[in-house]
Amino acid sequence: MATQPLIRSDHLFDTVELSKWELEQIMERAAFWEKNWRPGQAPFAGRFAANLFFEPSTRTRFSFEIAEKKLGLHVLNVNMEESSTTKGESLCDTVKTLSALGVEVVTVRHREPEAIQELLTEDTGCKIINAGAGKMAHPTQALLDLYTMKKHFGSLSGLKVAMIGDIKHSRVVRSNCWALGKFGVQVIFSGPESMRDHELEKIASYLPFEEAIREADVVMMLRVQLERHHEQLFVSAGEYFKNYGLSIERFQTMKPDAIIMHPGPVNRNVEISDELVEHPRSKIFAQKTNGVFIRMAVLERALGGVQR
Template sequence: MIQTGTQPGHLIDIDQLSKREMEELFQQADAWKNGHGMGTNVYAGRFVANLFFEPSTRTRLSFEVAERKLGLEILQLDEMTSSVAKGESFYDTLRTLASLGVHVAVVRHSGGGLLEKMARHSLGLALINAGEGSGGHPTQALLDCYTLRHHFGQLSGLRVAIVGDILHSRVARSNVLALNAFGARPVLSGPASMRDPELESIAPYLPFEEAIGEADAVMMLRVQLERHQETLFSSAAAYRKHYGLTLERLERMRSHAVILHPGPFNRGVEIDGELVEHPRSKIFEQKANGVWIRMAALQRALEGGL
């Protein structure tokens, strides 16, 4: 395998991007959102492969909508229908895609560090991380920051509370890195069994009520039961009682504070159903913004960096 160093168009994790590069992605997302070039199929005849080796709805469909808006030809692969199931290495799968003329591979899988390893090889295509284990989810962090910046006008100085299953959350990790880069003040909260000491070295932990009481934005995270090897709380009702965002708790938040959630959300567990579509919720705005951000990320991959 030929070693070459990271290709400029790869997006493996958020910390590979400077603040300026993230701002450029926001500007390009704004351009797509405002209709510049829309409907022109600017990348017609070029190919993208979506390799989703974990279940996904929002991220997979968001990428697919973004790809179709750009005019890309889309190839869909999953682990059971690709040659990975026959023992083919991930590297050989990527090299095969490149040899067929694929320009970008959008990848979600459960392992950690594999994409970074692949990016050090001469693949012939660009990689975009669509969620890798509990390690990173860069386009989610970008769309979250983009949503907050549109609402507040800037990110610097914002207190953002990220609450829930921090230990298993790639969203939390990528958001902390992105928010810190913009001068925001992320804080973490959640059950003791779901804390992440490593992440707390760059974002402080606060008790739940204190965290949401001081926040400008509260991001609730799903409890990722599929990543747990043990039972961490007795019931959904018990989790809601101690760590769920309820209407009563919303009323104790700052009057201007907004609600975020990367999804999928468990109504009545980490967030009450009536808050998902509350006027102070940005949850569905996050989903809409994901298309524009992912269009910008795909453009960056195709052009080798904006």
């Protein structure tokens, strides 16, 4: 296991821009922090990070904040409803202002991917980490998913991962596809006809729900993203669970060593039976734990490595 800090200082928009080596290095650094971090360590003491979330978030925002504080960073959580963007200031100018005040790295979640992409083309003075861009990209979620799989199976090569549910509106699917493909993982899609994405199906096959569950080593259930639907795509939560939810009966058809994952937030008894969320073969809460260490590694990468 490599223990030398990542020395590259860079933005992170999506996993498609990362090589297999870079993905491996980030996971190795996450493993390093998971094994070696102790209370009181502060390798980035005296340096500043800011979190700008234009969409609701619990896991990702707090995960980044905890990761930042574990690294010793001073953290600014900007309330975007009270920021100068409500007065007409551009997001670029907001980030440039933060840079002028001493902030070095900014995590951003925005419903418009172009807003984050623009920051990458401007000289804002800050390193930018995408914490969720519309339905386009969520790189740190994909990284923590890979890390969770690798910890459980020992290797990613040869795995078959089924992503089931709201494929069309999921940024998690896209970032996972790019990353998993670099490790030879076979990705399978399944879910309601109204939630399929035929462009994505050019790179991964679509299977009927029951078949996808039987074949997969990882069954990743996806949240039904009602906030991104412009029309009603199913009759009711009960009807969705009946047709596309991971029930106890469907769970029993999975491979005996297959695991359950979900990027969250989980709609219990909609995407997955309540009893399965904390099942021993569920990695849903392990994903959340692993997310802190992955985000520590990503922040370290953005800031150019640990200060000795």
